Each structure stands twice: as structure tokens, then as C-alpha cells.
Amino acid sequence: MKNIEVNKFKLYTGRDLTQGIAMERDGKFGEKYLDAVSYIEMNPIDIERLGISDRCRVEGKYGHIVLPVKASDSVQEGTVFIPMGPWANILVDPETESTGMPKLKGVDVLILPTEEEITSLKDILRRYGVKEFDIQPIDRPLKAGETCIVKDVVCTFCGELCDYLEISLEGERIKRVKGGCAISNAKLLNYHRHRILKPMIRSDDGKLREATLEEAIEKTIEILSKSKYPLLYGWSNTSTQATEIGIELAEVLGGVIDNTTVMCHGPTALAAQEVGTARATLGLVKHFVDVIIFWGSNAVHAHPNHFARWIIPEGKIVKGRKERKIIVIDVRKTATAKQADIFIQIEPEKDFELVTALRMLLKDIEIETDNVAGVSLDKLYELIEIMKTARYGAFFIGMGLTMTGAKFRTIQELIKLAHDLNEWTRFVMIPMRGHYNVTGSNEAMLWSSGYPYSIEFSRKFPRMIPGFTTTPDLLMHGEVDAALIIASDPVAHFPQKAIEHLSKIPVIVIDPKWSLTTTIADVIIPTTMMGIESEGTAYRMDGVAIRLRKIVEPPEGVPTDLEILKKILEGVMKERGLM
Ligand code: SF4
Known part of the structure; x- marks a missing residue:
């Protein structure tokens, strides 16, 4: 054997x-x-x-x-x-x-x-279940023109929303980016590449054919109106204004609206609903925080400007990196761990045990073992002492913490640790958000319904039931019969079982670029690049609202997310006799 x-x-x-x-x-x-x-x-x-x-x-x-x-x-x-x-x-x-x-x-x-x-x-x-692999990426034609510099441009990639970029434009071509990281440079310099510029509808032979915008919107209205329980998923890479229209659409349809939080910081949102939170803006971090703990977060790779923006510079009280202690707690020795003063490598799946042990030590409760989660007790005493004696401390948490076994229980425990530490000093916790406006999508859903994600309206009032109204569960159990995917790419990130169902139901994709989800789409509607070709509002990972600017005109005939959604909403309301 x-x-x-x-x-x-x-x-x-x-x-x-x-x-x-x-x-x-x-x-x-x-x-x-x-x-x-x-x-x-x-x-x-x-x-x-x-x-x-x-x-x-x-x-x-x-x-x-x-x-x-x-x-x-x-x-x-x-x-x-x-x-x-x-x-x-x-x-x-x-x-x-x-x-x-x-x-x-x-x-x-x-x-x-x-x-x-x-x-x-x-x-x-x-x-x-993809039978036809007929993606057709093309470059958007760019008009030539004068050279000019545009200041205070916002990068729409990650939740840092760096808002101080300076770009050199030559006509509609972005020639140079100043202040951005390697990812934002790649995004801005190539915004015109691999685009979808014409709406597409999948024919009976399984192949995509070009359609007019009116045809694509009409088909979308037909699919959504016929659906008994549609899913509207994504919303993290678009404006908060677009999300608000999406919520209205979900309510009219009696369907579900969900954002990508369900696959990243869902546990953080659930934990905050149970035990509250301990938050601060990133500006406060720069000026006051002298102990920073990255827990399950690889900021150097996922948020490349984070160190340069908030940790290395001199703040009003804390005079830069030399006065800040950086601790990384992770299973892997990540690139962020290599920047740390102290790296604590823990055993897989043991974050909950480690947080609990720290809470016990803070309360002077004896631990009858010399090792917790692969970390020696001496090390834990050293760690809790650093936390207690911090002038101002901050946990930056990532998916390394949210997605392990105990899920939101681990985050609850960490929030409680931050609360406990606030009896000694000041301590906060900031989730490192991936998509640039996932926070804004949570905010819009919260202020409209009281829930941050996974909201369903089948009973004419908003409900959020983790395990039932959450997208992975809805797809796994084959509950939804149509999906509108906007500003995200679930085929690139969802478990296989969930994608298998998605590929069996009618799918509408609204996106400026070809994504893996377009390979299973029945209708594809091209849209503008937010923060480059259209404006709107987004929320930074710490909850600060930032206005995204339009820098160049959108490609001819390509509408914004907001325009597309308003047309779909209007059409669905007419279908249902609500207008
Ligand atoms: S850190 Fe994020 S928001 Fe800032 S420039 Fe890089 S990718 Fe863009």
C-alpha cells in the first residue's frame, strides 16, 4: 500500500x-x-x-x-x-x-x-464546460494630440487608491507614470490594450457575434426578466454610484447582489458585525503608529506602494521607518516578512490559537505549554510586551488570516485583542483590501440595506444569510438561474464547483477587458476604464472616499457602467410594469 x-x-x-x-x-x-x-x-x-x-x-x-x-x-x-x-x-x-x-x-x-x-x-x-474559446482582444485606437501632464490621478488597481500619480499624456496615449508602483504603471500604460470595444452575444452555435449596444442591453433585460432568481455579482472595480443602481436592480428583480468581499474580507465584515471594530485612517498610521503588525498580509506584493506611502515616510510624531517596529506573522516567509524587524512563522491553521494565547498573556493568564502555533512562549511574551508598550499600534490583516479554518472567529478574536490592547495603549486593525473599490461597494450596500455583501431580495426586503445568500454557496447548490457579472472575474477566482454552475446558466458580463469569465458569457457589454475614461467615487481601504477622475475620452460608442446599468434597470422596470 x-x-x-x-x-x-x-x-x-x-x-x-x-x-x-x-x-x-x-x-x-x-x-x-x-x-x-x-x-x-x-x-x-x-x-x-x-x-x-x-x-x-x-x-x-x-x-x-x-x-x-x-x-x-x-x-x-x-x-x-x-x-x-x-x-x-x-x-x-x-x-x-x-x-x-x-x-x-x-x-x-x-x-x-x-x-x-x-x-x-x-x-x-x-x-x-467552456466549449468555444473565442476571445478577441483588440487595442483601442488612440487619438494623437498634444503632450500634457495630468496631476493627482488616482490608481484604480488596489485598495490603496494612490491619488497622487502624475501622468504624461500624448493625445490619448499615456506615455509615463510618476508615483505609481509597478502594477499601476502596467495598468495605466496599457489601459488601451486587450479591450472589448463591441458588444457581443453568443449565438446558438456557441460562437460570439458582434451586436449593437441596444441588442446587448435588450438581451440582458430579457435574461434578467425571465430569471426567477438572478445573481448580480462583482461591483468592486466600479464606482459606488454604479453599485447603488445595482442594488436597485437586485431589489426590482427579487434577486441577489453580492460583491467580491465574499471571497476576501467577508470574515472581517462578519466579525465586525459581531464585536464591532477598532479602525483608523491611513493618515493616522503615518503620523502616530510606531508598531505595525502585518498578519497574513503580503503588502509588498499586493499593495506595493503601502510601505513607501505610510511606513517609510516621516509622520508628525513618528519620524519614519527607523521609529517604527514592523512585525510580520505569516505561514510563509513572504516579501513583506523580509522587510520586517521581527518575523513570526506560525504553523498552518493556528492563527486562532495564537491570537487567543496573546489575549491570555495580556490578561496575565498562565499558559501551560512552552509553544503555541509553533511559536515559543518566550517569543509570545516578547510580542505582547511590544504591543502593550506601543505608542500606537496597528494590525494590517490580509487573506492569510481571513481564509484559514476558523474564518471570522479568528478575526473576532483579533478585534477583541485590539480592544483589550486599547486598555493599555491605542491599537487599531485595518483590513488590506484588494480590489480598488471593494470598500465602496460594502459601504453602498451597507447604507442601502444594512448589510455589506450577499444581500437578497426574494421576500421584498433585504436579507443576508451567510451560507445561503453568499455567492459561492448559491453557485455550489445551483440556486441562481442567471448572472450579471460586473467589474470582476469569478472564473479566475472561484472554486471549480461554483464555476461549473455558472457555466450552465445565462451569464452577462460588463467589463472593459477580456476576462476568463467572458469565456462563459452569453452577452458581453464593453464599458469604460473607471478612473481613466470615466469618473466616479471609490472608497480607500480605510473608508476614505476618493473621487476618480476622467483623464481621456472613452472609446466611441462605449458607455460607462452607470449608463449601462441605468438602461438595464429602466428596461427591467418597464418589463415588470413598474414604469
Ligand atoms: S499600491 Fe495599489 S493603488 Fe497604489 S499605485 Fe500600486 S496598485 Fe495602484
């Missing part, structure tokens, strides 16, 4: 800087992006122990893939890392255990040496 114990590993998924750059520069079907999300990182000791050559077979409960292997000391023995994307989707655990959030970290997998072919994107899309 094969000894599979030695092949058992814990899989961690996460974002990576190269992935963001490649996606913006070469598009999601470009070789560089695909290379950036289709590898597995393993500790060299494990590679040697298992006799792996250049690739391995990764088997999970729901499927298997073959990937090239990269050796890395950053991952602990017994754990592996795969960047978030189509390959990781095959392996992640779709079960949400009534929390609404699938398990994206600490997933049980078997790793086996193999000589099999590397799994290709086409193989994966075929498993999702």
Missing part, C-alpha cells in the same frame, strides 16, 4: 506581484500572466524527499492538476503555495461551512512526482 502520509501537504493560495503586472500588461490570456499563476512553490527539502523533478501532480478532494515546481525557502516544509487563479481554483475547498467563504488557505492536498503533461488553461476551461 502506498504511504500517502508523506505526500500530504497544506495548500496556500495568494496574490503575487508578477501576477498583477502581467495581468495589466499582457491581459489574462497572455503567456506572462498564465506563467505567473501556473506554478507551485515547494520547500527544497520536500522536493528532494519526494524525488520531484521539474513538475508534480497536485490532487485535492475536488480535482487534480499538474504544475511546474519552483523551489522556495519561503514555504514551510509540509506546505505548498499556488498563486490565486484558474489552477488553484481546481484545488481549493468550495465548502463554506455556512460562513459563505470557501477555504483558500490550508487546503489538504496530495503532492506526487509525475511525468504527466502540465495542465493547460484550455484543459481547465474545458472542465468548467
Whole structure:
């Protein structure tokens, strides 16, 4: 009998800087992006122990893939890392255990040496049920013109919403970007590339054909009106004004509106609803915070300007990086961990235990073991002492914390730790948000319905029931019969089981660029690039509202998200006799 114990590993998924750059520069079907999300990182000791050559077979409960292997000391023995994307989707655990959030970290997998072919994107899309692979990315034609400098441009990539970028324009072409990180440079310099410029409708033969905007909107209205229980998903890469129209549309349809929080900081939002929060703006962090703890967050890769903007510069009270202590708590030795003064590498799935132990030490409760979560008790005493004696402390938390086993219970415990610490000093917790306006989408849903995401209107009033109205559960259980996807790409990020259902129902995609979700779409409506070709409001990760500017005119005939949604809402209301 094969000894599979030695092949058992814990899989961690996460974002990576190269992935963001490649996606913006070469598009999601470009070789560089695909290379950036289709590898597995393993500790060299494990590679040697298992006799792996250049690739391995990764088997999970729901499927298997073959990937090239990269050796890395950053991952602990017994754990592996795969960047978030189509390959990781095959392996992640779709079960949400009534929390609404699938398990994206600490997933049980078997790793086996193999000589099999590397799994290709086409193989994966075929498993999702994609029959035709007919994406047609084109570059938007750019008008020539004068050279000019535009100041105070906002980068619409991550939740940092850096709002001080200076760009050089030559006509409609962005020639240079000052102040941005590598991802924003890739996004702005290539905003015109890999675009969808014409609406598309899938014909009976399964192929996409060009349509007029009126036809595409009409088809959308028809699909949504016929649907008994539609899902309106995404909303994190568009304006807050567009989200507000989306909420109205969901209410009229008696369907569900959900944003990408369900796949990232859902546990943080749920925990805050249970025990409150301890928040601050990033400006306060820059001026006052002298102890910063990144917990399960790889800011250097996911929010590349974070250090340069809030940690290295001199604040009014704290005089820059030299006066700040940076601590990183993570399972992997990430790029952020390499910047830290103290790195605490914890055992997989043990965050809850570690936070509880810290709360116990703060309350002088004895711990009858010399090691918690792989961290020595001496180290824990040192850590709690640093927290207690901070002038002002801040936890920056990421998906490394939200997506592990205990999910929102871990975040609840961390918020309680921040509350406890506020009896000694000042301590706050700020979630590191991924999509640039996921916070705004939460805000709009909160002020309209009282719930931050996963809201359904089938009973004519808003309800949010984690495990029932949450998108992964709705898709897994085949509850919804049509979907409108706007400003997000669930096929790139959802577990395979959820995508399988999505590919069986009518799907409308509203997006400026080709995404993996367009491969299963029945209607595609092109839209403008927010913050470049259209304006609106977005909310930074700390809840500060920022106005996004229009820098260049949109491509001819391409409407904004807001214009498209208003037309759809109007059409659906007419269908239902409400206008
Ligand atoms: S840190 Fe985020 S918002 Fe700031 S420039 Fe980079 S990608 Fe854009």
C-alpha cells in the first residue's frame, strides 16, 4: 500500500506581484500572466524527499492538476503555495461551512512526482464546460494630440487608491507614470490594450457575434426578466454610484447582489458585525503608529506602494521607518516578512490559537505549554510586551488570516485583542483590501440595506444569510438561474464547483477587458476604464472616499457602467410594469 502520509501537504493560495503586472500588461490570456499563476512553490527539502523533478501532480478532494515546481525557502516544509487563479481554483475547498467563504488557505492536498503533461488553461476551461474559446482582444485606437501632464490621478488597481500619480499624456496615449508602483504603471500604460470595444452575444452555435449596444442591453433585460432568481455579482472595480443602481436592480428583480468581499474580507465584515471594530485612517498610521503588525498580509506584493506611502515616510510624531517596529506573522516567509524587524512563522491553521494565547498573556493568564502555533512562549511574551508598550499600534490583516479554518472567529478574536490592547495603549486593525473599490461597494450596500455583501431580495426586503445568500454557496447548490457579472472575474477566482454552475446558466458580463469569465458569457457589454475614461467615487481601504477622475475620452460608442446599468434597470422596470 502506498504511504500517502508523506505526500500530504497544506495548500496556500495568494496574490503575487508578477501576477498583477502581467495581468495589466499582457491581459489574462497572455503567456506572462498564465506563467505567473501556473506554478507551485515547494520547500527544497520536500522536493528532494519526494524525488520531484521539474513538475508534480497536485490532487485535492475536488480535482487534480499538474504544475511546474519552483523551489522556495519561503514555504514551510509540509506546505505548498499556488498563486490565486484558474489552477488553484481546481484545488481549493468550495465548502463554506455556512460562513459563505470557501477555504483558500490550508487546503489538504496530495503532492506526487509525475511525468504527466502540465495542465493547460484550455484543459481547465474545458472542465468548467467552456466549449468555444473565442476571445478577441483588440487595442483601442488612440487619438494623437498634444503632450500634457495630468496631476493627482488616482490608481484604480488596489485598495490603496494612490491619488497622487502624475501622468504624461500624448493625445490619448499615456506615455509615463510618476508615483505609481509597478502594477499601476502596467495598468495605466496599457489601459488601451486587450479591450472589448463591441458588444457581443453568443449565438446558438456557441460562437460570439458582434451586436449593437441596444441588442446587448435588450438581451440582458430579457435574461434578467425571465430569471426567477438572478445573481448580480462583482461591483468592486466600479464606482459606488454604479453599485447603488445595482442594488436597485437586485431589489426590482427579487434577486441577489453580492460583491467580491465574499471571497476576501467577508470574515472581517462578519466579525465586525459581531464585536464591532477598532479602525483608523491611513493618515493616522503615518503620523502616530510606531508598531505595525502585518498578519497574513503580503503588502509588498499586493499593495506595493503601502510601505513607501505610510511606513517609510516621516509622520508628525513618528519620524519614519527607523521609529517604527514592523512585525510580520505569516505561514510563509513572504516579501513583506523580509522587510520586517521581527518575523513570526506560525504553523498552518493556528492563527486562532495564537491570537487567543496573546489575549491570555495580556490578561496575565498562565499558559501551560512552552509553544503555541509553533511559536515559543518566550517569543509570545516578547510580542505582547511590544504591543502593550506601543505608542500606537496597528494590525494590517490580509487573506492569510481571513481564509484559514476558523474564518471570522479568528478575526473576532483579533478585534477583541485590539480592544483589550486599547486598555493599555491605542491599537487599531485595518483590513488590506484588494480590489480598488471593494470598500465602496460594502459601504453602498451597507447604507442601502444594512448589510455589506450577499444581500437578497426574494421576500421584498433585504436579507443576508451567510451560507445561503453568499455567492459561492448559491453557485455550489445551483440556486441562481442567471448572472450579471460586473467589474470582476469569478472564473479566475472561484472554486471549480461554483464555476461549473455558472457555466450552465445565462451569464452577462460588463467589463472593459477580456476576462476568463467572458469565456462563459452569453452577452458581453464593453464599458469604460473607471478612473481613466470615466469618473466616479471609490472608497480607500480605510473608508476614505476618493473621487476618480476622467483623464481621456472613452472609446466611441462605449458607455460607462452607470449608463449601462441605468438602461438595464429602466428596461427591467418597464418589463415588470413598474414604469
Ligand atoms: S499600491 Fe495599489 S493603488 Fe497604489 S499605485 Fe500600486 S496598485 Fe495602484
